[in-house]
Amino acid sequence: MKISILYGTETGNAEMLAEDIQAELDAAHDVTCDNLADTDPTALDPTRFYLLVCSTYGDGELPASAQPFAEAIDKAGPDLSNVHFAIFGLGDSEYHETFNGGPKRLAELMIARGARQIGDRIAHDASGPDLAEDIAFPWAEQVLAEAEERLGAPA
Amino acid sequence: MTGKIAIVGAGPSGCFLAQALLKAAPDLEVDLIDALPVPYGLVRYGVAADHQGTKAVTRQFARVFERQGARFFGNLCIGRDISLDDLRAAYDVVVLAAGMSVDNRLGVPGGDLEGVYGAGRITRALYEHPDAEALPDLGSHPLIVGNGNVAIDLLRLLAKQPEELAGSDLGPGPSDWLARSGIETITVTGRSPAARAKFDPVMIKELAKLGGVSIRVIGAGEAPDDEAAKRLDALAVIDGHGDGPRKIDFRFELTPAEVLGAAGKVTGMRFSTAAGDAQHIACSSVLTAIGFGPADDLPREALIAAAADREAGALAPGLYATGWFRRGPRGTIPDNRADAQALAGRILAEISASPAKPGRGLFDGRPGIVDYDGWCRIDAAETAAPSQGRCRIKIPTRTGMTMAAIEGATSR
Ligand SMILES: Cc1cc2nc3c(=O)[nH]c(=O)nc-3n(C[C@H](O)[C@H](O)[C@H](O)COP(=O)(O)OP(=O)(O)OC[C@H]3O[C@@H](n4cnc5c(N)ncnc54)[C@H](O)[C@@H]3O)c2cc1C
Ligand SMILES: Cc1cc2nc3c(=O)[nH]c(=O)nc-3n(C[C@H](O)[C@H](O)[C@H](O)COP(=O)(O)O)c2cc1C
Numbered sequence: 001m002k003i004s005i006l007y008g009t010e011t012g013n014a015e016m017l018a019e020d021i022q023a024e025l026d027a028a029h030d031v032t033c034d035n036l037a038d039t040d041p042t043a044l045d046p047t048r049f050y051l052l053v054c055s056t057y058g059d060g061e062l063p064a065s066a067q068p069f070a071e072a073i074d075k076a077g078p079d080l081s082n083v084h085f086a087i088f089g090l091g092d093s094e095y096h097e098t099f100n101g102g103p104k105r106l107a108e109l110m111i112a113r114g115a116r117q118i119g120d121r122i123a124h125d126a127s128g129p130d131l132a133e134d135i136a137f138p139w140a141e142q143v144l145a146e147a148e149e150r151l152g153a154p155a
Numbered sequence: 156m157t158g159k160i161a162i163v164g165a166g167p168s169g170c171f172l173a174q175a176l177l178k179a180a181p182d183l184e185v186d187l188i189d190a191l192p193v194p195y196g197l198v199r200y201g202v203a204a205d206h207q208g209t210k211a212v213t214r215q216f217a218r219v220f221e222r223q224g225a226r227f228f229g230n231l232c233i234g235r236d237i238s239l240d241d242l243r244a245a246y247d248v249v250v251l252a253a254g255m256s257v258d259n260r261l262g263v264p265g266g267d268l269e270g271v272y273g274a275g276r277i278t279r280a281l282y283e284h285p286d287a288e289a290l291p292d293l294g295s296h297p298l299i300v301g302n303g304n305v306a307i308d309l310l311r312l313l314a315k316q317p318e319e320l321a322g323s324d325l326g327p328g329p330s331d332w333l334a335r336s337g338i339e340t341i342t343v344t345g346r347s348p349a350a351r352a353k354f355d356p357v358m359i360k361e362l363a364k365l366g367g368v369s370i371r372v373i374g375a376g377e378a379p380d381d382e383a384a385k386r387l388d389a390l391a392v393i394d395g396h397g398d399g400p401r402k403i404d405f406r407f408e409l410t411p412a413e414v415l416g417a418a419g420k421v422t423g424m425r426f427s428t429a430a431g432d433a434q435h436i437a438c439s440s441v442l443t444a445i446g447f448g449p450a451d452d453l454p455r456e457a458l459i460a461a462a463a464d465r466e467a468g469a470l471a472p473g474l475y476a477t478g479w480f481r482r483g484p485r486g487t488i489p490d491n492r493a494d495a496q497a498l499a500g501r502i503l504a505e506i507s508a509s510p511a512k513p514g515r516g517l518f519d520g521r522p523g524i525v526d527y528d529g530w531c532r533i534d535a536a537e538t539a540a541p542s543q544g545r546c547r548i549k550i551p552t553r554t555g556m557t558m559a560a561i562e563g564a565t566s567r
Contacts, residue, residue, distance in 0.1 A: 010489035011212045012171070059357055059385075064489065092208035095357065126208030127322070 001049055001148060005033040008054035008066025008102065014090050017124075017132045018053045021140050024133075029144075036069040041113075046082035049118075049147045051140065052106060055090040060101025073109050081114030084151060086143035088136050089123030099123070118150065119143035156180040158506045159514035161246040163233045163453070165189040166196020168478025168491040169252035170216040175499035177223040185225045186246075186515050190232035190452070191285065192525040192556040193533060196254055198488070200284045203308045204325040205315070207546060212488060220527040228518055229525035230557060234452035237517070243474060245517040247508050250468075250498070251458070251476045255447040255484040261300065265414030270294075270421030274305050274444035281312065281329045283551040290332045294439025295339045298424055300411055301444030302345030302352040304487075307359065309444060310343055314401055316367040321544035326551065330543075340402040342436055344409045344426065349375040349390055350383035352407070359389035367399035373406050409434060414441055447484035455480065468498045475502060529560030 003025060007018035015035070022033040036054070044050065055063045062070055089103035100123035107121055122139055124132040160176060162169040165187040173185045193199060195213050202209050219225045233242055233253075243249050258273025260266055272291060279287035297313065299306050312325075317334045325333075345352050349372075362370060372394035378384040390405065409426035412433065416422055423437040449455035459481070462470045468481045477498045478491045486494075518524060525533075536559040537547045550556045 010492075012174075012215050012492055013212065016215050016218070058355075059360075094206070094208055094361075126211045131214075 001029050001144065001151065002047055003029050003031045003051060003144075004045070004048045005031065005051045005053060006036050006039050007033070008036040008052070008063045008069070008106070010055060010057055010063040010065065013126075013132070014053045014055045014063070017088075017090065017136055020133045021051065021053065021136055024137055025140065025144075035065050037065040039069055041069055041073045041080070042076050042078040044078075044080060044083045049144070049151060050083065050085035051143070052085055052087040052103070053090070053136070054087065054103045054106055056095070056098065056100055056102035060095070060098025060105070062102045062105060066102065066106060070106060070109055073113060078113055080110055083110070083115040084118055084147055085110060085115055086118045086147070087121050088139055089121060090126065090132060091123045092126040094127050099125075118146050156503065156506070157182050158247045158508035159184045159245075159512055160186070160248040160250065160502070160506075161242055162187050162250045162252055163242070164196060164252035164254055164478070164480065165194035165227060165229070166252060166254050166478065167198055167212065167216075167488050168254070168480070168495055169250070170195070170219055171492045171495035172250060172252060172477055172499055173225040174215065174219045174223065175496045176502065177219065177225060179499060179503055181223065184514055186228055187225055188228045188231050188233060190230070192230040192553060192560060193530055194227055194229065200279060200282045203312065204282060204323040205312070205320055207322065207324065209488070226515060227525070227527040227530060228515070229530060230523050230553070231518065231521070232452055239453060241517065245513050247512060248473050248475065248502055248506055250502070251453060251470070251474070251480050252478045253450070253453055254479045255449050257448045257450055258443065259446040259448055261411055261414065261441070261443050261445065263411050263413050265416055268414050268416045268421050269419050270416070270439070271414055271441045271443065274301070274309055274442060275447055277309060277442060278305070281325065283326045283329065283549045285551065285553040285556065290329065291440070293336060293338065293442070295337055296342070296437065296439045297338060297442055298342045298344065298436060298438035298440070299442045299444060300344055302343070302347065302354055302407075303444060304354055304358050306343060306444035307354050307362075309442060310341055310403065311362060311365070313338055313341055314362075314365055314368050314403060319366060322546055324545055324547035324549060326549055327543070328551070338401060340404070342404045342406060342438060344406050344436070346410050347407065348429075349387060349405075349407045350378050352386055354386070356385045356389035359386070360392055362393045362403075363396050365397065365399075368397045368401045368403050369399055370394065370396045370403045371405070373404060375405075375407065406436075449480070467501055468494070469501065523557060525557060525560045532562075533559045
């Protein structure tokens, strides 16, 4: 399958995880990995499956590198109805009221433009005992299996 | 691309710079040199003990050594153990990422009284920096001067009950000091109106989780814009929070005029208000969180003044600066990342390698250097048997750390 991993980050944790996921999937799939800051939401490709990896800042807001992407969705209002994505969050349960709020907002923005979310929005907790990749790899495997069914023929 | 690069300071700025350089040019020799036997700068000794999530950024930094090939030379102070000139002669590029650690002085009469302490001094002691001075007795009513995140960190730690520090890495000595502090009231004062205070609103909202306090916000005023409204909203959330025994008062628009004392000890502070009146607040100690200046191991002011392109961090041919050392003591960890990534581009465009330079050969035969494997042994010793609800028990002395670096987990 053709997969695009897109990350939104401030201190780089989401970027590191995105690269880890890319390395994990590289052998079996065609995988690219880019910063959301360098991604144009009007140019998303319906033949690819998008894996978003995004942290949360401020008070449940998007990290700096995801903000231009969100603003561009708001402004351009692209039709994303053939775009499939799954989203993984990096957060910190110390911020319990707004835990994983950034990815929630990002998913809502995409869905409002018609994009189809695959799988649950799950998150790594920086205050928890697990390593991000230990949660993200099984998540990626599962959403990929679902996506292969929905997007049809594996590449 | 080849070349030898020495980064002075293994804090977040130095680590992010090494990460960006080696990502773009994996064959560079990048050495991170730190005056301490341990890496990560203020992530270890400044970021609050109860904010472990923020410290998780060190997982990225560990990869810089473990996978990207950067080398660590700890326990080596540039300007003291080795001169900056010798370092520059040995490397193609030297980058100063040494941060800023010296507490700014209050600069008012009485500012040097016993009982006036800088936030850096207190946080270093709390977080067991090996060069920290002992934790002082703050009395029953410390007053904090400053409204930045460091002031709020300090307030939160002083206000916490022992069980609220579970999961942190606050050491047994500092934990005991906090538990026995006898603090009844903490007053936090800022020079600006609340609308322009420097703290991050989430830092204020976090105070609403404190169990043993009763918080009052006095004179927060009006919000002229949206940014300010976020700050005032956060203050409104905590105003009136709790009915615990420890009182916390926030006050604004108070410019320090004098620290008052009797028999050499602090008894209060005099401020001037926005209207120009004098206001006295009684207190037993004064904690200043009003910024930091450079240490004197490196001639920072002269280097910055003579910089070829200060904004870009280019000081002189082959000499650069980044992070707090370049910008001053402002900005969070993400700001340093952006700064380091921009500087990496500039260095890669300008570096010219002289293969004859010895690089890390300069340190050959020097005793006492702690390398990355040594840090891993220190780290293992600190995290091997964390007890009493702590995720790590730091080794507080340089000797203890260097011994653990050699002997490993058995040396404690
Ligand atoms: C109390 C406090 C709490 C903070 N909390 C947060 C927070 O929660 N979140 C956040 O994002 N930011 C926080 N910050 C800000 C953050 O710590 C800084 O933005 C960041 O650490 C600056 O990175 P730096 O690498 O430039 O400097 P530093 O982290 O200070 O690192 C400098 C390194 O250089 C070394 N060094 C100094 N002189 C020499 C020399 N002559 N030779 C060799 N080595 C030398 C030092 O030992 C140190 O390891 C906090 C700051 C403070 C003071
Ligand atoms: C100032 C600040 C605010 C944060 N706010 C939230 C938040 O509201 N909700 C959350 O789940 N995580 C929050 N976090 C935690 C980060 O999302 C978490 O540390 C993450 O690993 C950072 O990933 P990044 O390096 O990719 O940006 C916050 C962290 C900081 C430093």
